[in-house]
Amino acid sequence: ETEIPEDHPRYASLVTRHRIEAGVEMGITSKQGLIAQGRGEAFDYLLGERTLPSADAAERAAAATLLAADRPVLSVNGNVAALAPGETVALAEAVDADIEVNLFNHTDERVRRIAAHLRDHGADDVKGLAADGEIPGLDHARGTVDADGIEAADVVVVPLEDGDRAEALDAMGKTEIVIDLNPGSRSPRTADIPIIDNLVRAVPNVTAHARDLADASAAELQAVADGFDPDATLAAAEAAIREGSFATPDDEN
Numbered sequence: 505e506t507e508i509p510e511d512h513p514r515y516a517s518l519v520t521r522h523r524i525e526a527g528v529e530m531g532i533t534s535k536q537g538l539i540a541q542g543r544g545e546a547f548d549y550l551l552g553e554r555t556l557p558s559a560d561a562a563e564r565a566a567a568a569t570l571l572a573a574d575r576p577v578l579s580v581n582g583n584v585a586a587l588a589p590g591e592t593v594a595l596a597e598a599v600d601a602d603i604e605v606n607l608f609n610h611t612d613e614r615v616r617r618i619a620a621h622l623r624d625h626g627a628d629d630v631k632g633l634a635a636d637g638e639i640p641g642l643d644h645a646r647g648t649v650d651a652d653g654i655e656a657a658d659v660v661v662v663p664l665e666d667g668d669r670a671e672a673l674d675a676m677g678k679t680e681i682v683i684d685l686n687p688g689s690r691s692p693r694t695a696d697i698p699i700i701d702n703l704v705r706a707v708p709n710v711t712a713h714a715r716d717l718a719d720a721s722a723a724e725l726q727a728v729a730d731g732f733d734p735d736a737t738l739a740a741a742e743a744a745i746r747e748g749s750f751a752t753p754d755d756e757n
């Protein structure tokens with residue numbers, strides 16, 4: 505990452521790309537993950553590579569919901585592990601959530617590597633290898649989870665989740681927090697709390713809100729969560745894209 509000059513106009517985007525490449529080389533990110541990254545970058549460009557006020561509100565609602573949860577779980581896939589391992593561990597600590605590795609293309613080997621990578625970044629307990637639970641309605645490879653992890657969770661954070669799995673988790677009655685840059689994708693449209701923002705900005709900002717809300721009462725947390733409107737946040741992101749306010753402050757020309 506050090507070879508990218510920090511004053512490059514697309515510095516953040518290039519660092520992110522490099523991390524995904526490194527993730528593939530380390531065997532924690534799938535090749536499909538590269539394609540997902542490309543889609544994400546395109547939407548981030550259209551959104552102006554910034555956290556919209558509506559996304560910040562979603563991130564605060566997510567923090568309140570996680571703090572109020574009984575059994576919150578953060579689901580980690582190969583892209584999340586490559587892009588924000590330390591940030592994910594910090595969020596888990598801030599809201600007292602479990603971390604579970606959950607892959608679209610599950611292999612024990614890749615789950616083990618991701619778990620080791622997360623432990624290198626400070627995680628102490630990483631779920632996902634027991635694989636003794638299931639998400640009903642999905643085939644085995646895509647529906648396998650830990651019985652005391654995602655299966656038992658009341659609130660799940662699923663960044664970059666595919667639409668089928670987001671819908672199946674919703675059907676299980678989970679409160680779902682989805683981080684996804686595409687406001688038109690099924691996953692955020694299924695979510696109770698859609699966060700239309702880049703994972704690398706969203707996760708630290710949810711953590712910052714959680715620290716800010718650490719001493720809030722149950723009633724205060726409930727008020728933050730109740731004040732959030734998922735349709736409004738999706739509409740605001742779509743409007744930002746349509747208005748074409750996507751020139752970054754230091755755009756190339």
Ligand code: ATP
Nearest residue numbers: 540543544664666667684685686689690691702703
């Ligand atoms: P479906 O309708 O089934 O959800 P999809 O088009 O969303 O299909 P994928 O290509 O697997 O299917 O989705 C990857 C999603 O992840 C895209 O919506 C993309 O915008 C999002 N994404 C990729 N990288 C990031 C990132 N760094 N932060 C947030 N979202 C991202």
Ligand code: MG
Nearest residue numbers: 666667689691
């Ligand atoms: Mg999607």
